[in-house]
Amino acid sequence: MNNKKGFVNVVVLIIVIAAIAGVGGYFFLNRQALSPEPKPTPNPNENPIPTPVPIEKPEDKKVDNISYIKVESNNPVVVANNKFTFDIYSKLTEKGKNIFFSPLSISSAFAMVYEGALGKTADEIQSVFHFPKDKNILRTSFASINNEINQISNDYKLNIANALWAQKDFPFLDSYFSTIDQYYGGKVTNLDFINKTEEARLTINKWVENKTNDKIKEILSKGVLTPLTRLVLTNAIYFKGQWEKSFDKKLTTEQDFKVNTNTNVKVQMMKRTDKDSVFKYGETNNLQMLEMPYIGNKISMLVLLPKDNDILSLEKSLSVEKMNEWKNILNEKHVDVFLPKFKFDAKYSLPKTLKEMGMPTSFTDKADFSGMDGKKDLSISDVIHQAFVDVNEEGTEAAAATVVVVGVTSVGPGGLSIPVFRADHPFLFVIQDVTNGNILFIGKVENPTL
Numbered sequence: 001m002n003n004k005k006g007f008v009n010v011v012v013l014i015i016v017i018a019a020i021a022g023v024g025g026y027f028f029l030n031r032q033a034l035s036p037e038p039k040p041t042p043n044p045n046e047n048p049i050p051t052p053v054p055i056e057k058p059e060d061k062k063v064d065n066i067s068y069i070k071v072e073s074n075n076p077v078v079v080a081n082n083k084f085t086f087d088i089y090s091k092l093t094e095k096g097k098n099i100f101f102s103p104l105s106i107s108s109a110f111a112m113v114y115e116g117a118l119g120k121t122a123d124e125i126q127s128v129f130h131f132p133k134d135k136n137i138l139r140t141s142f143a144s145i146n147n148e149i150n151q152i153s154n155d156y157k158l159n160i161a162n163a164l165w166a167q168k169d170f171p172f173l174d175s176y177f178s179t180i181d182q183y184y185g186g187k188v189t190n191l192d193f194i195n196k197t198e199e200a201r202l203t204i205n206k207w208v209e210n211k212t213n214d215k216i217k218e219i220l221s222k223g224v225l226t227p228l229t230r231l232v233l234t235n236a237i238y239f240k241g242q243w244e245k246s247f248d249k250k251l252t253t254e255q256d257f258k259v260n261t262n263t264n265v266k267v268q269m270m271k272r273t274d275k276d277s278v279f280k281y282g283e284t285n286n287l288q289m290l291e292m293p294y295i296g297n298k299i300s301m302l303v304l305l306p307k308d309n310d311i312l313s314l315e316k317s318l319s320v321e322k323m324n325e326w327k328n329i330l331n332e333k334h335v336d337v338f339l340p341k342f343k344f345d346a347k348y349s350l351p352k353t354l355k356e357m358g359m360p361t362s363f364t365d366k367a368d369f370s371g372m373d374g375k376k377d378l379s380i381s382d383v384i385h386q387a388f389v390d391v392n393e394e395g396t397e398a399a400a401a402t403v404v405v406v407g408v409t410s411v412g413p414g415g416l417s418i419p420v421f422r423a424d425h426p427f428l429f430v431i432q433d434v435t436n437g438n439i440l441f442i443g444k445v446e447n448p449t450l
């Protein structure tokens with residue numbers, strides 16, 4: 001479901017991603033049954049709005065047993081994230097509606113959830129997200145991905161952060177919090193969901209806003225957090241970059257965009273047809289594909305344009321294998337580019353989707369998150385993802401947030417001619433890490449005016 005405001009409800013896990021295109025979400029863990037008198041929560045931190053320490057450099061890490069690796073296209077977590085991208089895209093897409101989300105944000109949040117899951121609960125999460133079964137590979141890969149993303153660049157802004165919000169005095173396992181801190185950079189802050197639910201909601205919302213440059217607001221609406229909430233896990237990612245070859249605003253004109261055979265809308269169409277309009281371009285019988293890099297050539301946008309305005313057939317063909325096949329035919333050449341400006345928000349409630357994808361147990365009283373507190377008394381009550389994207393002549397800004405809420409469960413369950421790339425009808429776009437193909441954001445523009 002999309003909307004212009006882009007608000008999302010909260011869950012114990014919150015993942016936030018922001019960029020000139022942005023996304024966001026969250027999930028909650030609830031307690032399944034009343035617990036005995038609680039013991040003090042490990043790692044207390046009363047600062048209401050913590051700033052989780054990004055993994056910047058190996059020498060900055062307190063622990064000395066992480067061996068950072070160079071993240072390449074065959075990295076198990078990159079492969080897993082890209083598979084999950086197209087799996088969940090097929091579930092979220094709706095005819096006539098724009099779509100935008102950050103698969104990496106959702107995967108990152110659930111990697112932290114997976115660390116606390118056991119048995120059938122863990123098996124289902126692992127299967128849906130395609131996580132490597134070897135926890136050492138999972139942890140080292142995520143730590144290395146975060147390390148690379150958080151490297152300071154003068155060319156663009158790209159940051160990812162994790163945080164945990166725990167019910168104060170609830171007896172979580174110190175080993176669980178230590179693992180999340182060590183490998184995912186997620187610091188723990190104690191809140192009082194039982195007696196100060198609204199204060200806790202505002203605190204988490206403020207963290208999300210800060211991490212997404214104010215693009216994701218009110219991710220947790222009133223009523224999402226309850227006195228049964230015991231843990232909220234959040235992930236935020238933010239990107240803002242300028243095109244390596246920007247568009248001249250003076251050349252942007254109002255033109256028609258064919259939403260479908262019966263509907264045209266007026267859009268602001270950007271244009272590049274000058275001698276420097278050289279991009280990586282490829283085409284098949286049914287598809288045109290254009291890659292536009294951002295300054296620094298670390299991040300790029302791939303635009304997939306069906307030739308016959310058949311967006312449905314393109315969506316049905318999406319897979320990791322197809323995407324790699326299409327990227328392999330890209331070659332640098334002069335291209336006349338026409339691309340509409342667009343800006344929109346998207347909001348998704350994910351419990352139903354994730355259950356259908358194969359992980360229903362996490363949302364029931366049969367859930368086993370004993371890796372978090374040593375008991376089988378926690379389950380996920382909600383998962384929300386929210387995103388924002390803005391594409392214009394200068395570049396792109398994106399933001400996203402995901403929240404997972406965990407709480408106690410209440411009673412119950414190319415030829416020689418110059419190619420013309422005219423995106424005047426629905427198309428897909430991907431924001432990726434050029435060096436390894438990791439998909440940071442993916443979206444569909446059915447109507448740029450929505």
